[in-house]
Amino acid sequence: MFVGYFTERPYQDKSSGYFGATGRDLTDLSMSNRDYDPKLGADLYNRYLDEKVFAEEMGFDGLMLNEHHSTPFCMGGVMNVEASILARITQRAKIVLLGNVLPIWEDPLWLAEELAEIDMISRGRLVTGWVRGTGRESVAHNSQPPFNWERFQEAHDLVVKAWSQPGPFRWESDHYQFRYVNPWSRPYQNPHPPIWIPGVMSRNTVKWAAEHRYPYVMLATELGPTVESFKYYEECAREAGYEAGTQHRGYLWKVHVDETEELAEATARKYIQGPSNPFLEGNQGNVRSFIQNLPGLTSRTNLLPTSQVASAARARGKTDQLKDAPKSDMRGTFEEQSDKMGIVYGTPKTVIPKIRHVLETLRPGSIIFWDGDGAMDHDDAMRSLRLFGSDVLPAVREIGKELELDSPFDVDDEIPAGYSPEVVAAAKAAEARAAAAADAAGA
Amino acid sequence: MGINPSEAQVEVAGLNIRYFRGGSGPVAIKLHHSTGNPGWMSSDDALAEKFDLIVPDLPGYNQSDRPVWARSVRDISILMKSFVEELELKDVTLIGCGLGGWVAAELATMYDAELSNLVISGAPGIKPNEGFIEDQIMMDWEEYVQLGFSSGENYLAAYGEDAAEVYKELWDYSREMTARLTWKPWMYNKSLEPLLQLVKIPTLVIWGADDRITPLTCGEQYSAALPNSSLQVIENAGHCVEHEETSKFVELVSEFIGG
Numbered sequence: 254m255f256v257g258y259f260t261e262r263p264y265q266d267k268s269s270g271y272f273g274a275t276g277r278d279l280t281d282l283s284m285s286n287r288d289y290d291p292k293l294g295a296d297l298y299n300r301y302l303d304e305k306v307f308a309e310e311m312g313f314d315g316l317m318l319n320e321h322h323s324t325p326f327c328m329g330g331v332m333n334v335e336a337s338i339l340a341r342i343t344q345r346a347k348i349v350l351l352g353n354v355l356p357i358w359e360d361p362l363w364l365a366e367e368l369a370e371i372d373m374i375s376r377g378r379l380v381t382g383w384v385r386g387t388g389r390e391s392v393a394h395n396s397q398p399p400f401n402w403e404r405f406q407e408a409h410d411l412v413v414k415a416w417s418q419p420g421p422f423r424w425e426s427d428h429y430q431f432r433y434v435n436p437w438s439r440p441y442q443n444p445h446p447p448i449w450i451p452g453v454m455s456r457n458t459v460k461w462a463a464e465h466r467y468p469y470v471m472l473a474t475e476l477g478p479t480v481e482s483f484k485y486y487e488e489c490a491r492e493a494g495y496e497a498g499t500q501h502r503g504y505l506w507k508v509h510v511d512e513t514e515e516l517a518e519a520t521a522r523k524y525i526q527g528p529s530n531p532f533l534e535g536n537q538g539n540v541r542s543f544i545q546n547l548p549g550l551t552s553r554t555n556l557l558p559t560s561q562v563a564s565a566a567r568a569r570g571k572t573d574q575l576k577d578a579p580k581s582d583m584r585g586t587f588e589e590q591s592d593k594m595g596i597v598y599g600t601p602k603t604v605i606p607k608i609r610h611v612l613e614t615l616r617p618g619s620i621i622f623w624d625g626d627g628a629m630d631h632d633d634a635m636r637s638l639r640l641f642g643s644d645v646l647p648a649v650r651e652i653g654k655e656l657e658l659d660s661p662f663d664v665d666d667e668i669p670a671g672y673s674p675e676v677v678a679a680a681k682a683a684e685a686r687a688a689a690a691a692d693a694a695g696a
Numbered sequence: 697m698g699i700n701p702s703e704a705q706v707e708v709a710g711l712n713i714r715y716f717r718g719g720s721g722p723v724a725i726k727l728h729h730s731t732g733n734p735g736w737m738s739s740d741d742a743l744a745e746k747f748d749l750i751v752p753d754l755p756g757y758n759q760s761d762r763p764v765w766a767r768s769v770r771d772i773s774i775l776m777k778s779f780v781e782e783l784e785l786k787d788v789t790l791i792g793c794g795l796g797g798w799v800a801a802e803l804a805t806m807y808d809a810e811l812s813n814l815v816i817s818g819a820p821g822i823k824p825n826e827g828f829i830e831d832q833i834m835m836d837w838e839e840y841v842q843l844g845f846s847s848g849e850n851y852l853a854a855y856g857e858d859a860a861e862v863y864k865e866l867w868d869y870s871r872e873m874t875a876r877l878t879w880k881p882w883m884y885n886k887s888l889e890p891l892l893q894l895v896k897i898p899t900l901v902i903w904g905a906d907d908r909i910t911p912l913t914c915g916e917q918y919s920a921a922l923p924n925s926s927l928q929v930i931e932n933a934g935h936c937v938e939h940e941e942t943s944k945f946v947e948l949v950s951e952f953i954g955g
Contacts, residue, residue, distance in 0.1 A: 392833070397879040399872055543836045548872035 254653025256646060257315030257621035258308040258350055258638075259505060260329040262301045265628065266293055266526060271379065279538035282323060282389055283543075283668035297328060298335070304625060304634050305339055305647055309346040311642025314660075315357075315380065317472075317505070317621050319451075322393035326538070332675030333367045335604040346537035348375055349621070351451035351470055352382030355412075356404035357394040365412040368446065369438040370463065377441040380671075382449040382470070383409060385458065388545040399549025402457070404428045416445035417676050418487075419683075444680040447617075447661060447671025449503060463497065465673040468619060468661060470503030476614050477591055479504065499618035500661045500670040506611065507590075508597045508622040509629075510604050510640040521598035522587055596678035601644035609652050610644070618660040618670075620649075699744045701736050703752070708778045711761035715752035715779075719744025721725065722812075722953065724789040725752065725780070727796025729732070729936070730819075730832070732870035733755045734863060739942040746950050747789065752779060754870075754874035755800065758866065769795070769821065769877050769885065773802035780810050789813040793938050794909070795874065796889075797808040804899070805891040813894065814916060815949055817902040818935045820883035824913040829883040846906035846934035854939050878898055883910075886889055892921035899925035900952040902945060904933035913950065 267286050299361045317509040318335055329335060336348050342437050348371065358364050391398045407426040409435070414422070420435030425555035440446050450462040451470040462469045463486045471479045481501050490497035507524055512518035590596045597607045612620070622641070625634030652658075661670035668677050716736050724747035725742065733753045743749050753760040755775045761765030764938025766772060776799060780788060788811050792800030804814050820829045832840040838859065845851040855863060878884075899922045903915035914930065920926035928948050931943040 395880055397875060399876045483813075541836075544834065547833065548875040 254650060254658045255314045255347075255619040255662060256533075256649060256653075257317045257347070257505075257619070258305070258313040258392045259317035259319070259621045259639075260301060260304065260625040260634070261319060261321075261326060261623070262297070262328040263527060263626060264289070264328055264502040265297060266290060266309060266325075267422075271649065281538060281540050283541070284393065286323075294328070300624075300631050301328070302335065302338060302342070303561050304631070304638065305633065306342060307344045308641075311638050312646045313451055313641070314345040314662075315349040315621065316343065317620075319351055320390075320527070321387075321493070322354075322385075322390050324389060328515075331362075333371065336371050336379070337367075337374065340371050343375075345378075347378050347380050349380040349449070350382050351449060351472075352384045353391045354386035354394075355383045355408040357390050357396040359430060361408035361411050362415060362434060364408075366413075366414040366436045366438050367421075369416065369436065369440045372440040372442055373438065374445050375441070377446075379440070379442070379590050380449055381446045382451050384451055385550075388547040388550055389481065390645070391547055391550065392544055398547035400428060401550055406461070413673075413676060417680060421509070425549070425602065444672070444676055449671060451503075451505070451680045459486050460489045462486065463501075464493045464686060466490075466493075466501070466670055467673075468501045468503050468670050470505060470619065470621070472505050473595065473617075473623065475595065476611065477696055479615055491664075492608055495668070498664070498670075499616055499658045499663050500666070502615065502617040504617040504620040505621040505623055506595060506597070506617050507624070507626070509624050509633075510601055510606065510637045510645055511633075512597065512636060512640070514599055514603065517598040517600060517604075520629060520633045521591075521596055524596055524626055525587055526592075526628035539589070551646065576612055579646060593604065601648070603642050604645060605648045605652075606688060608649055612652055612656055612658060616656065616658060618658050618663070684689055697742050699736075701740070701749075706779065706782045707754070707863055708775050709763070709774070710783055711755055711763055712759075713752055713761070713775070713779055714759040715750050716740070717748070719747055719749045721747045722787060722789060723748045723785050724791055724931045724949075725776075725785070726797050727752070727776070727790070727792040728922065729755060729794030729796060729844070730870060731794075731837070731844070732866040736902070737939065738744045739938045739945065740941050741897045742946045743791075743949070744813070745909075746946065748817075748951075750783070750785075751906065752848050754774075755798065755878065757822075757870055762873065766877060769798050772877065773799050773806070776808065778806045780807075786810055787812040788951075790814065791815040791949065792819060794935060795883075796823070798883075798885075801892065802885070802888060804895045804897065805888070808895065808897050811897050812897040813953055814897055815825070815902065815952065816899065817945070818841075818904060818907050818910050818915075819918065820910050820914065821884065821885055822889050822914050822917050822921075823884045824911045825917060826913050827911045829908045829911070829914070831882055832871060832902050833882075837871055837919050838864065840865055840909075843908045844935040845936070846904060846908075846932060847938060850934070850940045852935075867928060877918040889921050892918070893923055895922050896924060898952070899926045901925055902936065902937060902948055903927065904937035904940065905929050905931045905932060905936060907935045907937070909935035 318329055320329045320331045320332040322330050339348050368381050385401050407428050415434050422434050424431040424434050449468045449470055451472050452458050469486050487497045509521045511520055621644055624637050668674050699718040701715055701716040705712045705714050755772055756762040790811055792798045797820030799815035800816055801821055842851045851855050901915050901919045915927055919925050930937050930941050930944050938945045
């Protein structure tokens with residue numbers, strides 16, 4: 254079992270009015286960065302890096318980062334910078350990026366170079382992950398949403414080829430063209446860092462991930478639909494000619510551990526306070542759905558359907574409705590999330606059985622605990638990390654063994670999870686050619 | 697009033713293009729806004745009293761096939777040139793509203809053999825010397841359509857308190873095609889303005905004085921760049937000037953053609 258640690262790194266400014274009952278509007282992409290205080294930003298970036306280092310000391314296998322743009326709920330706009338620093342200041346833990354927003358990169362070759370450097374500096378500890386991004390990301394970097402899925406696939410193909418095939422070569426795809434692909438850096442891991450795909454519910458992304466044998470990491474989704482998505486992954490894997498296992502399943506959810514039940518609950522409530530991700534239920538922020546569901550971001554038919562389509566309904570962002578919508582009832586939704594195991598909190602003694610339930614239900618080989626978020630401060634995060642280290646992680650590892658929840662790093666698959674069969678075959682062929690050449694030279 | 701248009705399709709570059717046709721007189725083609733072709737509107741009835749009016753769905757909009765390869769408004773203009781040829785139309789008055797005006801202007805720069813007159817209104821396609829062309833991506837699309845009218849009352853008169861589902865679906869669907877054709881830069885092509893000097897046919901540029909989508913500056917720039925053109929600004933009208941001031945719009949076009 255692989256156990257990671259994650260915080261979305263919210264921009265926590267208690268003087269901003271976004272916290273608590275001040276009622277300041279938290280509508281996504283309507284908040285000006287005139288409120289941004291770089292001195293506070295400096296403190297927060299360093300705090301979050303310190304917590305990651307401590308998470309490694311406490312025994313976590315992976316330190317996960319994510320990326321969003323133009324929003325206070327995630328400071329990881331340039332996640333690769335944080336990852337680069339972690340590559341140097343940590344020793345053992347994997348650096349798990351879930352993930353870079355591929356389609357918004359005008360130059361994915363630059364991304365290939367950055368990630369290869371991170372992999373080298375960390376001496377092969379990078380787990381790379383890629384997403385299509387929300388509408389916010391397309392708006393923030395002005396990427397044409399109707400081509401998001403095409404760009405995702407093309408950028409993926411280019412980066413993987415740049416990593417795994419000797420250059421120079423020329424690249425001409427619909428959205429990306431390069432006359433000379435020959436980055437003077439290659440990933441430390443051969444043929445490339447393992448690729449994980451984080452996601453929510455997109456069926457075509459699940460299918461695509463299964464076809465490439467990339468582990469699919471469900472991000473804080475409800476247990477029932479998560480089971481269904483994993484089943485769909487398995488079906489797609491079978492169609493692709495292999496049996497998926499626990500090594501192909503990842504799950505991220507909110508778990509906070511504390512010294513007493515009372516303190517655990519009071520602190521866990523902070524998950525949904527302040528500028529934490531407004532797309533997660535119970536949060537205080539509003540979403541402008543016409544931006545999140547940009548035209549063409551989801552697949553459509555070529556002709557206007559005669560009846561109303563679901564995507565149209567989803568895309569119908571009515572600002573008036575949003576204005577009139579009651580603010581989330583934080584108490585109610587917190588308890589609902591707690592009941593559904595979306596937020597797990599308690600002392601180690603009460604938290605461990607709840608984690609067991611999630612593991613038994615989903616059977617993921619990789620899990621990532623999401624903590625220290627929302628309005629939680631450094632002390633909140635550190636208390637939890639200490640208890641994870643002393644009590645929770647050892648118990649979770651035992652449960653993982655008992656349930657035979659193997660991560661990609663626990664098994665010796667011929668085609669390891671995180672690599673597509675074509676790339677593995679090409680790498681083996683290249684090794685064979687090199688060995689034959691060495692033999693010939695020796696003879 | 698009460699023209700009953702026919703509905704037909706023609707194939708252009710392997711794509712079916714649907715169009716309505718009604719009325720009698722000289723041939724006119726009317727190209728729709730970026731929000732799609734809402735169907736045969738009362739303004740079409742008014743134009744059809746003067747013209748043999750053809751109202752196509754631009755490629756990729758409504759019931760016309762999507763050219764998946766198209767990446768610019770100019771691509772659509774090239775297809776619409778073939779549309780004119782396939783229908784064997786002569787002496788065409790090309791009328792373009794909003795995005796349709798941009799399509800018409802691009803078309804006129806490269807082809808005027810069968811065109812006799814050009815009318816553009818509220819057309820994007822040119823980078824305004826001042827201000828911006830409104831960005832429909834950053835707002836709800838119903839709000840965007842409302843901005844197309846000079847007043848809330850005029851919008852309500854056209855679409856009612858709660859626009860019919862078919863319109864909402866159309867607006868939502870249309871903006872996907874629009875986002876395929878223009879994104880960066882938004883709603884203009886830097887190479888159009890210098891090429892407008894090639895357009896020799898007479899052009900009428902009509903603008904709503906209260907156009908909140910495409911600034912009047914664009915109308916002035918079109919008029920300055922087109923050698924044989926005049927600008928008419930209609931008071932108390934917005935971007936959808938043909939809906940808001942239909943009789944004035946038709947009168948201006950008729951006078952222009954008659955002249």
